[in-house]
Amino acid sequence: MIRFDDVVKKFDDNIVLRDLSFSVRPGEFVSLIGPSGSGKTTILRLLMTLERINGGTIQVGDEYLSHMDRGGKLVPADERHLRQVRKRIGMVFQQFNLFPNMKVLQNITEAPMRVLGKSRDEAERRGKELLDMVGLSDKVDEHPSRLSGGQQQRVAIARALAMEPEILLLDEVTSALDPELVAGVLAVLREIASTTDITFLCVTHEMQFARDVSDRVMMFDAGQIVEDAAPDKLFTDPDEERTKAFLHAVIDREAS
Numbered sequence: 603m604i605r606f607d608d609v610v611k612k613f614d615d616n617i618v619l620r621d622l623s624f625s626v627r628p629g630e631f632v633s634l635i636g637p638s639g640s641g642k643t644t645i646l647r648l649l650m651t652l653e654r655i656n657g658g659t660i661q662v663g664d665e666y667l668s669h670m671d672r673g674g675k676l677v678p679a680d681e682r683h684l685r686q687v688r689k690r691i692g693m694v695f696q697q698f699n700l701f702p703n704m705k706v707l708q709n710i711t712e713a714p715m716r717v718l719g720k721s722r723d724e725a726e727r728r729g730k731e732l733l734d735m736v737g738l739s740d741k742v743d744e745h746p747s748r749l750s751g752g753q754q755q756r757v758a759i760a761r762a763l764a765m766e767p768e769i770l771l772l773d774e775v776t777s778a779l780d781p782e783l784v785a786g787v788l789a790v791l792r793e794i795a796s797t798t799d800i801t802f803l804c805v806t807h808e809m810q811f812a813r814d815v816s817d818r819v820m821m822f823d824a825g826q827i828v829e830d831a832a833p834d835k836l837f838t839d840p841d842e843e844r845t846k847a848f849l850h851a852v853i854d855r856e857a858s
């Protein structure tokens with residue numbers, strides 16, 4: 603479970619999130635759509651504790667992320683506590699961020715061995731299973747530079763899964779890919795979403811994908827949720843003018 607309550611995030615005078623409240627239930631797949639610069643990535647970065655909030659609270663399961671609940675009083679969380687919470691959350695970025703000097707399998711086994719304390723055998727066995735799942739069992743011993751962008755992104759997905767996250771954050775994972783490589787990555791994500799109970803929060807510009815896989819879609823603009831609805835409702839019959847305008851702009855862009 604993810605829960606934001608009245609979260610405020612500022613960069614200097616720029617208020618990026620304004621009293622933002624929403625929650626994501628365990629196992630739900632929620633997509634975040636909205637214009638560039640509206641604050642979507644900032645939400646994911648806050649969950650990864652790459653940024654700190656200026657107000658409100660964020661909860662992951664029973665744990666407060668920026669604060670700890672000590673006897674009914676919220677006090678700032680310490681680094682050790684944050685590391686524990688962070689272990690439960692995986693993230694796949696637009697840029698794949700693989701380690702270039704490690705082979706594919708090593709990219710996947712490094713963190714489970716170092717952070718989760720898995721043995722090499724165990725980490726490699728699971729790593730190979732995951733590479734099989736993302737369709738790359740023949741690339742175990744390659745270096746990332748010899749893979750296509752789509753293949754590298756599938757390795758990055760396998761690497762995130764190897765950490766056994768309860769929550770997976772996806773940040774425009776297909777934006778850096780050539781168009782012909784997008785479908786393969788989305789197919790892998792569809793499969794994971796339908797076969798695991800991982801909770802997903804997905805920032806995407808892929809409207810068809812969001813419509814197909816999401817339980818809920820949140821339209822986001824200027825630091826606030828404009829509309830929060832089931833995908834069929836939001837994409838075919840949105841209530842809000844800002845959602846309609848955004849979807850029209852996306853359709854026009856795709857058509858041009």
Ligand SMILES: Nc1ncnc2c1ncn2[C@@H]1O[C@H](COP(=O)(O)OP(=O)(O)OP(=O)(O)O)[C@@H](O)[C@H]1O
Pocket residue numbers: 613616618636637638639640641642643644645
């Ligand atoms: N580290 C930072 N320092 C200063 N301003 C920042 C920083 N990170 C983000 N911002 C600002 O916060 C706002 C929201 O950015 P964010 O990346 O969250 O938007 P977004 O909706 O994810 O956009 P996009 O779809 O283009 O990725 C923008 O105005 C951005 O310039």
